[in-house]
Amino acid sequence: MKKDNRASRRRFLQQIGATSLVAASSPLSSLAAQAKAEERILHYEKPISSTDKIRLGVIGYGVQGHFDLRTALKVPGVELAGICDLYTGRLENAKEQFGPELYTTRNYKELLDRPDIDAVIIASHDVWHARMTQDALAKGKHVYCEKPMVYKISEGYPVMAAAKKAGKVLQVGSQRVSSIGYAKAKELLAAxxxxxxxxxxxxxxxxxxxxxxxxxxxxxxxxxxxxxxxxxxxxxxxxxxxxxxxxxxxxxxxxxxxxxxxxxxxxxxxxxxxxxxxxxxxxxxxxxxxxxxxxxxxxxxxxxxxxxxxxxxxxxxxxxxxxxxxxxxxxxxxxxxxxxxxxxxxxxxxxxxxxxxPQAPGFGGYDSVFTFSKSMQDQMQQAYDAKWTADQRKxxxxxxxxxxxxEGYSDHLDHFTNFFDAIRLNKPVVEDAxxxxxxxxxxxxxxxxxxxxxxxxxxxxxxxxx
The missing domain is CATH 3.30.360.10 (Dihydrodipicolinate Reductase; domain 2)
Incomplete structure (x- = not known):
């Protein structure tokens, strides 16, 4: 559903910051960030082969489902294969957007049964996240699950176990963790x-x-x-x-x-x-x-x-x-x-x-020293002056x-790109289970x-x- 041409790939690389980071000379553009950007340019400037195409299903086509799908389809080589939602009006909306031939269903298990779907976006109500994620992993699908990953703390353990057992990519949808701004903050804090x-x-x-x-x-x-x-x-x-x-x-x-x-x-x-x-x-x-x-x-x-x-x-x-x-x-x-x-x-x-x-401790001003006797003030002032230089007091x-x-950078697109890169290149995701x-x-x-x-x-x- 996307044209795979050089111009669109170039726009995509600009939106995930790759071309800008490589071109930047600022000291805030670290060598690690530039290396990642160069790797992405090399990868995405090549045409996507048919074996690298990822067919995507969406479970939950509300506000976030719309935003997620719109962003996911900007990644070269990603195609829409089906949409599930419980509200009939959203399924009608999906066919109006993508054509009457689009596969739609109100039963997410029917979507998971389709062999032509490689990965799913789960953007349903929170209460459904854990069950849908486990079912999708059991069916061999890669999963992008909107946050929070689970509705109850107790659901976290079986979801983590299911991800480990399935050996599929599970990424949680808090897009800021893929942001180059957050990566820079992490680098500067550690420094x-x-x-x-x-x-x-x-x-x-x-x-x-x-x-x-x-x-x-x-x-x-x-x-x-x-x-x-x-x-x-x-x-x-x-x-x-x-x-x-x-x-x-x-x-x-x-x-x-x-x-x-x-x-x-x-x-x-x-x-x-x-x-x-x-x-x-x-x-x-x-x-x-x-x-x-x-x-x-x-x-x-x-x-x-x-x-x-x-x-x-x-x-x-x-x-x-x-x-x-x-x-x-x-x-x-x-x-x-x-x-x-x-x-x-x-x-x-x-x-x-x-x-x-400053290296020197405070002395004078809003300080108890002025409450001392004059002789004590003079004595302590002399001792302070002898110990600390003017520079040490600054x-x-x-x-x-x-x-x-x-300009034009999208952390949401970067997050989805990380998800699809993990599927294609067997790389770890930044926000796993x-x-x-x-x-x-x-x-x-x-x-x-x-x-x-x-x-x-x-x-x-x-x-x-x-």
Whole structure:
């Protein structure tokens, strides 16, 4: 369904930053990044052979399913083979987009049975992720599963086992972990650019009804057009509710709220940048501030997590924030705070500001010394002057840093390219089942903490609740 020509491949290489990184002379363009870019150029400037073509199926053709498929089809040699969705209107939409011959079904198992499908995108409701992933792997399909990888922590273990047994590629869909901006932040943090990390402040705010998941519900929504009985096969039995089907993120019966939707992006990014395996304690709190529309998961939520000292990083604290009625108008930032400065990661871009303590300790000004007797002040001033030079009393100055991704760069496309490269070249993905679970478990534990009003203890090395 895509023309495989040199011009389109060149545009594709620009969108994943390959040509820009090779051409760049900035010191922020590392040799490793340039080597990866050169490898990709060599690979994708060649015509894709018929044996390298990947036939793709989509399970769940809602908002994210549309976005994912649109991006996936930009990768050379990827073709659409079929779409599954429970709502009849989306299957009609799929045929309007791709032609009446397109294979569509309301039963995802029928799609998995097709031998002409090599890989699937799972962009269904959260509550279905684990079962669909395991079924797809058992059928020999490669899987791109939207985040969170699982709906419940207990589902993570069988999914990881299924991925290992199948020997197929499983990538979780938190696209920022493939971002060249995040890779640069990881490199600079490891190089000691901001000293020793001690805190991460991560925020993903919104201010819109669509951002708060109040998606438009079609006029023909009912139990038959949504195949409601099939939909609730993995949930407690409940009567048809259009909101639970179309606004599903807002309801704990089928979704995981801000924790599973947005905390997990912040956790995935933080784990990639720091190399962390995860926190050891998790606490969250939330409230219903504005979107009082029947939802039972909060529209404002915060979390605090303590990360232990480990071979990968020093101990640090992570704060998480999502506000769906934020007067900022919305923002996404991961701020890494170190002893000598901060790294602000905003989408695919970053900035670094430094603040370094002088070698000499403070003396005078807002200090207790002025409360001493005059003779004691003079005596201590003389001792201080004799010990510390003027230069040692000054704060060292270090140049601030700004990194911007190349114009037109797409981390979403980069993430899908990593997925298809892993299939074609037998390469590891950046967000495999273990990485996906290590992000999902703390996010889901935030919901557990919110409802129980207790701290959740987690063993990040062994990936278990304690």
């Amino acid at each position: 000691g650019e901001i000293g020793k990390l001690n805190m991460v402040n991560a925020v993903y705010d919104r201010q819109s009804s669509i951002g708060a998941w109040e998606y438009t519900i079609p006029a023909d929504a009912d139990a038959s057009t949504t195949d409601w009985d099939r939909f609730i096969e993995v949930t407690a039995k409940m009567p048809f509710d259009a909101k639970k089907f179309f606004w599903w993120r807002a309801f704990k019966e089928v979704g995981t709220g801000v924790a599973g939707d947005l905390f997990i992006h912040l956790l995935s990014g933080t784990h990639l940048i720091t190399g962390s395996k995860g926190p050891q304690s998790i606490y969250s709190t939330g409230q219903f501030s504005y979107w009082k529309d029947g939802r039972n998961l909060p529209d404002v939520m915060s979390g605090v997590m303590q990360y232990p000292d480990s071979p990968e990083h020093a101990a640090f604290q992570l704060t998480l924030q999502v506000n769906f009625i934020s007067g900022t108008g919305g923002q996404e930032v991961i701020r890494l705070v170190g002893s000598e400065g901060i790294i602000d990661v905003m989408g695919n871009n970053l900035s670094i500001k430094h603040s370094i303590l 704060r060292p100055v270090k140049m601030d840093v700004t990194f911007k991704a190349p 273990q990485f996906g679970f290590r992000a999902a478990a703390p996010a889901l534990a935030c919901n557990e903490s919110y409802f129980s009003k207790q701290i959740v203890r987690w063993d990040p090395a062994n990936m278990k609740l304690t």
